Amino acid sequence: MPGEEASGRERRKRNGREREREEADGGSTSASERLLFGGRLVYDTSWAAHERSRYALPLRTMAATLPRLMAMAVRMSWQADRRATLAVALAETGRGATQAVGLLGINALLTVLLGGGGLEGRLRAALPVVLFVAGAAAAGALCSAASTRFAGPLEPRVERLAREMYLERAYRVEMAAMEDEEFHRLLQSAQFGADSARRMVGHCVAVISGLLSLVAAGGVLAVLHPVLLPMLVVMVVPSAWASLTVARRRYRSFHRWLQHVRASTMLSMLLTDTDAAAEVRVHGVGPFLLEHFRGMSLAAEEEQTRLARLAARAGLLASALTGMVGLATYSLLAWLLWSGAMALAGAGAAVMAIRTGTGALDGLIRRINYLHEESLHVADLQRLLRESDDRQIPAGGRRLPDRVREIRLENVSFAYPGSEGTPVLRDVSLTVPLGRVVALVGENGSGKTTLVKLLCGLYAPVRGRILWDGTDAAGADRQAVFGRFAVVAQDHFRWPMTARVNVAISDTSAPPCDRRLAAAAEHAGVDFAEGLPRGWDTLLSRTFKGGHQLSGGQWQRLGIARARYRDGEILVVDEPTAALDAKAEERVFRQIRRLADAGQTIVLITHRMASVRHADLIHVLHEGELVESGSPAELLARPGGRFRELYELQAAAFGRGPAAADVPEPRPAGGRP
Numbered sequence: 001m002p003g004e005e006a007s008g009r010e011r012r013k014r015n016g017r018e019r020e021r022e023e024a025d026g027g028s029t030s031a032s033e034r035l036l037f038g039g040r041l042v043y044d045t046s047w048a049a050h051e052r053s054r055y056a057l058p059l060r061t062m063a064a065t066l067p068r069l070m071a072m073a074v075r076m077s078w079q080a081d082r083r084a085t086l087a088v089a090l091a092e093t094g095r096g097a098t099q100a101v102g103l104l105g106i107n108a109l110l111t112v113l114l115g116g117g118g119l120e121g122r123l124r125a126a127l128p129v130v131l132f133v134a135g136a137a138a139a140g141a142l143c144s145a146a147s148t149r150f151a152g153p154l155e156p157r158v159e160r161l162a163r164e165m166y167l168e169r170a171y172r173v174e175m176a177a178m179e180d181e182e183f184h185r186l187l188q189s190a191q192f193g194a195d196s197a198r199r200m201v202g203h204c205v206a207v208i209s210g211l212l213s214l215v216a217a218g219g220v221l222a223v224l225h226p227v228l229l230p231m232l233v234v235m236v237v238p239s240a241w242a243s244l245t246v247a248r249r250r251y252r253s254f255h256r257w258l259q260h261v262r263a264s265t266m267l268s269m270l271l272t273d274t275d276a277a278a279e280v281r282v283h284g285v286g287p288f289l290l291e292h293f294r295g296m297s298l299a300a301e302e303e304q305t306r307l308a309r310l311a312a313r314a315g316l317l318a319s320a321l322t323g324m325v326g327l328a329t330y331s332l333l334a335w336l337l338w339s340g341a342m343a344l345a346g347a348g349a350a351v352m353a354i355r356t357g358t359g360a361l362d363g364l365i366r367r368i369n370y371l372h373e374e375s376l377h378v379a380d381l382q383r384l385l386r387e388s389d390d391r392q393i394p395a396g397g398r399r400l401p402d403r404v405r406e407i408r409l410e411n412v413s414f415a416y417p418g419s420e421g422t423p424v425l426r427d428v429s430l431t432v433p434l435g436r437v438v439a440l441v442g443e444n445g446s447g448k449t450t451l452v453k454l455l456c457g458l459y460a461p462v463r464g465r466i467l468w469d470g471t472d473a474a475g476a477d478r479q480a481v482f483g484r485f486a487v488v489a490q491d492h493f494r495w496p497m498t499a500r501v502n503v504a505i506s507d508t509s510a511p512p513c514d515r516r517l518a519a520a521a522e523h524a525g526v527d528f529a530e531g532l533p534r535g536w537d538t539l540l541s542r543t544f545k546g547g548h549q550l551s552g553g554q555w556q557r558l559g560i561a562r563a564r565y566r567d568g569e570i571l572v573v574d575e576p577t578a579a580l581d582a583k584a585e586e587r588v589f590r591q592i593r594r595l596a597d598a599g600q601t602i603v604l605i606t607h608r609m610a611s612v613r614h615a616d617l618i619h620v621l622h623e624g625e626l627v628e629s630g631s632p633a634e635l636l637a638r639p640g641g642r643f644r645e646l647y648e649l650q651a652a653a654f655g656r657g658p659a660a661a662d663v664p665e666p667r668p669a670g671g672r673p
């Protein structure tokens with residue numbers, strides 16, 4: 001059919017275009033990428049036209065941007081250490097001045113030595129000049145040493161400052177930003193900004209030094225013969241062009257291959273990961289991962305080979321051009337000498353000035369180039385700082401009522417960022433009365449954990465409201481919202497630190513308190529801590545020397561102790577007993593009941609239907625919608641109800657039906673004492 005033929009043609013054309021683009025970008029999707037990561041990990045850099053323009057700067061634009069780059073580096077240094085910045089600036093200026101004076105001294109020395117008169121007289125006349133040149137060289141060396149002394153500590157200080165800014169922004173942004181692919185990419189590339197900021201300072205110092213050397217050499221050449229000055233500049237243009245071209249390609253490649261490199265590093269780390277070690281061996285995953293690591297590394301190597309080929313080609317062309325210009329310059333010098341326009345002493349000084357000048361210019365271009373390259377990474381960091389401003393968790397906000405009676409979700413809908421709007425929660429309206437045990441029940445993926453994340457303030461609903469006794473959480477002080485919760489998450493984080501920190505980290509407002517630690521441990525059944533090799537000070541990570549590995553259930557108990565240590569007004573317990581043995585599980589629910597009796601609000605997510613019998617209120621979710629709400633007795637009495645169905649399924653597995661006697665009477669409402 002003509003329509004189908006047309007769409008087939010269109011598809012072939014599109015595939016052809018994609019292939020062409022892949023080839024131009026250096027390779028196609030490797031089999032490893034397709035199998036392990038579902039597609040290509042190399043970025044299409046056409047995502048932002050302004051990015052492209054940043055690494056397509058022509059030479060003269062680059063020269064024009066130099067003052068801005070220098071100002072950027074000086075500003076960062078100034079912020080980090082004013083005294084050291086001033087000292088480096090003074091030392092470099094001194095060094096440039098001594099170099100100019102030294103060159104002029106050499107000119108004077110050659111004039112004396114090659115001038116008329118007897119050898120002894122000439123040598124005697126040369127002695128003060130030699131002393132002067134030696135003095136200038138010694139002063140230059142002192143300035144150079146002073147510059148090294150002060151620039152050394154300045155650079156790490158700048159790096160620390162930039163890294164602190166980066167890290168602070170990273171942990172302050174909304175969860176939604178962390179899951180936004182674009183923002184995450186920026187977060188990844190900006191992490192190199194701090195390193196680049198440090199290097200920028202070093203390059204900036206070298207640029208200042210190169211510029212002063214150049215001024216010194218140029219000044220001497222202009223004095224000797226003005227025509228030599230433009231030759232000095234022309235001589236360096238080819239190498240400037242080559243290094244700029246190579247830097248641009250390197251930067252572009254860096255951005256495109258960022259994901260790919262991360263993924264292959266991750267593969268190599270999986271092979272040495274202690275958590276994956278057992279499966280790697282028993283399931284024979286080692287050769288599989290190694291093969292794909294090799295596949296991905298080969299693709300990255302190809303890219304490096306391509307870059308090296310391009311760099312070699314550009315370097316060769318630049319060397320040929322520099323050679324030709326050098327030949328022309330020295331021919332010009334010979335002609336000046338031959339025509340009598342320049343004396344032999346002047347020609348000697350000119351050769352030295354040309355050598356100093358080209359060396360300085362060459363170094364200068366290289367450093368400007370590095371400065372430019374590093375500035376692109378620092379610009380990524382600056383962009384992150386700017387963009388994260390809009391994505392920060394807002395500071396301050398409306399006060400939440402001190403004593404809240406209930407949290408109410410009104411027609412709440414939610415979709416995760418980047419999920420193309422597929423709703424995970426749809427039009428959910430429910431209440432969480434404080435001082436009660438509220439259970440969220442439902443099949444896997446029904447949205448229970450997501451609902452709790454919204455409740456804690458980690459995400460904002462796409463539609464609908466969350467009201468704390470009439471105060472909309474949307475405008476409330478988010479830190480205050482977080483402050484009300486303590487969470488035992490399903491996948492709570494295993495901090496690679498000591499056992500003590502693993503518990504006390506939930507409340508960093510004060511140093512760890514042994515009394516609170518003991519109470520939390522007692523609550524969660526952490527009876528193994530004292531028996532660890534160094535007790536509570538045992539490092540819980542096998543990746544460090546002396547580290548110790550806990551069992552899954554022991555980690556789970558530490559997670560429960562952590563939430564207890566925080567002592568939040570609302571305790572969220574998401575599948576708390578998955579890794580626990582029967583005795584420990586029974587203990588956890590006993591403790592939960594004890595807390596509930598003391599008026600603690602508990603939001604409980606569990607698949608153990610028997611455990612929710614003690615809840616005051618159960619909300620049943622199904623595919624993102626609230627399908628039932630009520631007390632356990634009400635829900636179990638509802639024939640054909642979803643909760644009853646789930647309950648009966650599990651009860652049948654244990655050979656018992658839903659006995660009304662199982663279900664306790666609802667407790668009267670009441671906040672935490």
Ligand SMILES: Nc1ncnc2c1ncn2[C@@H]1O[C@H](COP(=O)(O)OP(=O)(O)OP(=O)(O)O)[C@@H](O)[C@H]1O
Binds near residue numbers: 442451
């Ligand atoms: N960070 C995320 N980004 C995108 N989608 C997510 C994210 N977290 C969860 N989802 C999706 O949201 C849906 C609901 O997940 P959620 O974790 O809330 O379910 P749950 O009811 O807690 O499931 P389970 O009982 O298995 O823990 C799932 O389809 C899941 O794939």
